[in-house]
Amino acid sequence: MSGKLALTCAALCAALLAAIPGAFARGSAEPGITPTSILLGGTAPLSGSASAFSSVARGADAYFKYVNAKGGVNGRTIEYKYLDDAYNPAQTVQATRQLVESDKVFAIFNSVGTEHNQAIRDYLNQLQVPQLFPATGSTSFGRDYAKYPWTTAGFQPSYQAEGWIYGKYLARTKAGAKVAVIFQNDDYGKDLLAGLKRGLQRSAVKIVAAEPYEVTASDVQSQIAKLKASGADTLMIFATPRFAIQSLVYVNKLGWKPLVFNNIVSSASSIMTLASEGGKSRSVEGALSGVYLKDATDPKWANDPGIKLYRQILKTYAPGANWKDVYHGYGMAVAYTMVEVLKAAGKNPTRASVMAQTAKLNIASNPFLLPGILVRTTATERFAIEQAQLERWEKGKWVAFGGLWGYRA
Amino acid sequence: MPVAFAFSELGQQVVSGLASGSIYASLALALVIIHRSTGVINFAQGEMAMFATYIAWTLDVNHGFPFWGAFFATLAISFLGGVVIQRTVIAPIQRSSVLTIVIVTIGLILILNGLATWIWTGEVRAFDSPFPTRTVDIGGVAVSLQDVGTFGVVLAFVIALWAFFRFTKVGLALRASALNPDASRLVGVRVGWMLALGWGLAAMLGAVAGMLAAPTVFLDPQMMQAILLYAFAAAILGGIDSPVGAIVGGLLLGVGLNLIGTYAKLDVWFIHIDLTAAELRLPLALLIILAVLLVRPAGLLGRPEVKRV
């Protein structure tokens, strides 16, 4: 009686578990590519505290849909499947395995996060799956191309390049300045700080205080107070939007008026407007930042064809998406580049041929980047974007000045 | 040990500690209320506060309510919301194990956070403060009038709640329902509705906390998560059943963490202690929770609980 029960249970269990869809045969053809489609995969923090970054995936997806509507690339539509990793590298690993082995994507594209891309880098390189344009500015991508030939650099000026530009500018224009830095205590913040230090080498400018903060901080009042007490006259904000806004607000609250540099990640006009507290803040006026993307909320681009296209695409292919969210713009800019790479790879792209193309980029026509910015890579120089322009916040908007700065390693 | 001491720096850290501490205290108040009136530790308190703040924001920005109109409307809506949540989701399991209640409040966190992200997206938004944003300079220390106002509001609520629990019949009925539901029923207290009232009050207080914090930390779906942890620390430190304890705990915590974060560095001979690291701020707060729970679970101002065997 009980034996029968046990047997029935066992049979039921077996049936249940074996019902899980299974087996596949590895074809000899390149995975993820058919005569009519290419499948790209990636991960993004669709949930959790970093979910603001998920817009990079949505922006890219909208652009691909637009390209597909116009006939695709060399007769193929681009499908872009992105999965949630809740900004947890362990989930990035699992989701990427799913994309590569279950969904059989052609390449991993636009995955978000520094540690997250590092966690999957070895795996992808071992399986020879391209890891294209990881959404991170970490210098290790682009620097380590010899060790990781299947991984490209990110699609933004690397964080070190950015910090370096700020440093060089300061060294040139404000000798004797005393710099205080607030930075996020992870790779991103530390990378920016390292770049700044390199840019300030052999100059008369000194970093007098550097305060880290954790993403788990409830606020950064204490750090800003410490930085003010250091007597610095220049402040570098290497923080993500929430904390950048808070920093600017506290600086104003404390009655401190340093020269402020805000990093690119947090410099969207909408964020600056929030930080300026409706124009009441004094500390925001005259703040500096770098820029390489056209900021859709900046009135000077209102009639620009690239921005008009951006808004059009979002409206049609991502209804409900907030066009003011600058990460959508980033997504489109990188998707544009992806499409150019695929075009250049010809009628029958393979993983290897696509990777080869990413090492010889030379695109000047990206409508979403500032005019004049060149997306360029060579065999020995893999950082795709190494230029930025400086801009100053004046009376409620960014005013770019000077020419394009080019990073020299 | 040479220490270059700037009193204005010390003063500044204390003042900003009081400011952060007031915000911790305001959410801690909600935690205290819910525990005092229902015996439950509500892990979802922060998310409820965040959601209420978004409602206030929507009323203010999208529907053109004047600030105070939106404020009081939000208080009313959150009160109702708290009551509804208690009646629908908590009441069926009130008598279940502690664990079930914990899981349900966790479910609430997921739902509220997800809903807020879905409705309002993760974009950071500004929130108006009813207080002037001017800063006053006192002896080299910048004191923001906004922070003073926040502190004042929290203090007012603390006093009101203390009086409510101490002097009113409803307050007594609330305390009784939490301590001994059966005996309370016997003397005619509608325990079910008392519990709902407790949740409504706590939700309302949470809304106040959210609306006080938002002008400073700015509004996004994650805004209350870190604050919740510090609020727990503050509530436990002050005494999980004591409204006065909540504000005392909050202020102590805010100032204490700032001071540790600035000065707790010792580099003498072979002694190298550095507690000023940013990574340690949260663990220190949580260490306080552990220490208090172990040494004096009733907190600074609570009354030690005697369990009858």
Place this chain on the structure above:
Amino acid sequence: MSQRLPSRTASIVALFVAATAIVLILPGFVSEFRAQQLAYVGIYLIALTGLNILTGYTGQISLGHGAFMAVGAYTTAILISDQGLSIGGHTFANDLKDVWTIPLAALVAGIAGFLFGVPALRLSGLYLALATFAIAVSAPAVFKKFETFTGGGTGINLFGIKGLTGSISGVHVFGHKLAFYDWLYYLSWTIALVLLAVAWFLLRGRIGRAFRAVRDSESAAASSGVSLATYKTLAFAISAAYAGVAGALYAIANTYVNPDTFPITLSIFLLVGVVVGGLGTLSGLIVGAVLVQFLPLWSQEVSKSPGAPAVVYGVILIAIMLALPGGVAGLLRRVRPLARRLYTRPR
């Protein structure tokens, strides 16, 4: 009464043997990727078994088992990598083979559990939940602080390290060559089944009875001579050791550890898995483990718009709590007499 007991044991043993058989042959029927997912189910099963011993059988709530998993994972990662432990400039304990680190991970995590169990004696109910919650939230920050051991925010990458079986050359077991994912699957499920059996033995004996006594009434247990201190700390130590094993396997499966891989949500989902699976029994735990692995994925299938999967997950959670307070095991308990009736021939 004495007649029923042996046959019940017999049916449990039969079930166990059947389960082992299924586990053995399953990889032949599913894709490698699916095998890898099932390996994670096995890993969660180990953690859930441990947590159940603590929460279900001894009545101590823990919202912090993700932290114990992290301890086990970091132990394994440090020992496998060439980082090892460097004290006074000497590096030792590095480059170990991954399987040998698993008992060590269990030991270290078990000690951590014991160390926490001692002060936790004074806490109960919601306060214990709060204290363990505090541990789980602060653990990532603490791991980040001790950069020299843990690699800080960057973490430790195990891919391609010679200590990791199968990462460089293939896996050879008893002369058969195994794919890496199948190896993961067999490793975690072998350990899971063994540990499940160990738990079963433990719980039906004197220790199990003492645990249940502590859960049901501490004062009654104490007055019957059951030392609360001994058994509560023992429960913490054992459950933490289980979590440590799960963590070690987690590190091996992910080939990567960093503080962000053990967020508070992990601890929460573990507790959810145990409660849904059914406290105080071992039968429903497999459902709990499946839930922990797959529910987040299924929630995404319902809707990808921002925030929606979390709402789905939360609603399902609350619905299960309201409908099935006893968890899946409670459901099974109600089903069993029905099934028995189906099989009884009317006499």
